[in-house]
Amino acid sequence: MAPHIVTKPTIDELSIALVDLVVEESRKAINARDRFTIGLSGGSLPKVLATDLKDREDVEWDKWQVFFCDERLVPLDSEDSNYLLCKRELFDHVPIPPERIHTINNELIPKDQDAFTEEVSQEIIDDYEKQLIEVFACVNAVKFPVFDLLLLGIGPDGHTCSLFPGHSLLDESSLWVAYIEDSPKPPPRRITFTLPVINHAHTVAFVATGAGKQDVLCKILEEDGKDLPAQLVKPSHGRLYWFLDDKAAAKLTSK
Numbered sequence: 091m092a093p094h095i096v097t098k099p100t101i102d103e104l105s106i107a108l109v110d111l112v113v114e115e116s117r118k119a120i121n122a123r124d125r126f127t128i129g130l131s132g133g134s135l136p137k138v139l140a141t142d143l144k145d146r147e148d149v150e151w152d153k154w155q156v157f158f159c160d161e162r163l164v165p166l167d168s169e170d171s172n173y174l175l176c177k178r179e180l181f182d183h184v185p186i187p188p189e190r191i192h193t194i195n196n197e198l199i200p201k202d203q204d205a206f207t208e209e210v211s212q213e214i215i216d217d218y219e220k221q222l223i224e225v226f227a228c229v230n231a232v233k234f235p236v237f238d239l240l241l242l243g244i245g246p247d248g249h250t251c252s253l254f255p256g257h258s259l260l261d262e263s264s265l266w267v268a269y270i271e272d273s274p275k276p277p278p279r280r281i282t283f284t285l286p287v288i289n290h291a292h293t294v295a296f297v298a299t300g301a302g303k304q305d306v307l308c309k310i311l312e313e314d315g316k317d318l319p320a321q322l323v324k325p326s327h328g329r330l331y332w333f334l335d336d337k338a339a340a341k342l343t344s345k
């Protein structure tokens with residue numbers, strides 16, 4: 091199915107459009123399943139999301155279950171942490187119960203990056219998957235968690251989550267969460283949802299702003315290639331949205 095492309099002149103207007111979708115998906119999921127499962131990304135997304143969402147009063151925050159589509163393996167108070175970014179932009183302003191915000195286990199992150207071993211990264215992944223299993227296993231009799239909504243960013247190189255062009259993780263077909271230790275964008279050690287998890291979601295929405303995303307958006311949305319990670323995001327039974335500001339969408343002919 092063709093993606094829905096939404097373009098808005100400013101980030102404030104884009105935020106309102108994105109948040110309308112988030113609030114509607116939250117309302118539908120809570121009506122159907124009494125909870126809303128959402129995956130957030132880092133980068134530029136949290137600010138666009140929070141601009142309008144933090145002032146919305148029509149949200150049942152206590153029914154949200156929040157995960158991170160990818161996370162950098164740094165302490166949660168590091169400036170590189172996707173959690174810290176989301177906390178400053180959103181969690182500090184809305185009453186999502188802390189136990190429903192599922193972070194990597196801070197205690198498992200070595201203070202010294204040289205102390206990382208395969209065992210340590212596996213422990214971090216096991217812990218994160220355990221949190222996913224606790225939330226999803228009893229309701230989805232399927233092989234992968236089915237999120238109500240995943241909010242993704244995109245890098246100028248076409249990466250999304252911590253899935254980078256040409257990386258072997260793009261072929262992962264069974265893991266839920268994977269470890270990457272050679273991210274071309276710093277910091278190098280991260281965990282990420284895999285493509286099967288992303289493609290099982292009910293709804294996936296990309297958010298991209300600014301002129302720096304123009305060329306990659308043309309490649310993804312108007313060329314046939316399939317070598318960029320974001321082009322591999324095709325929810326098998328769900329809907330796919332692209333929320334773009336006018337600067338990001340400027341070179342698209344099909345907007």
Ligand SMILES: O=C1O[C@H](COP(=O)(O)O)[C@@H](O)[C@H](O)[C@H]1O
Binds near residue numbers: 133
């Ligand atoms: O490293 C990351 O980058 C992407 C894209 O970030 P943006 O600043 O270009 O929007 C982000 O979606 C991902 O969560 C993050 O870890």
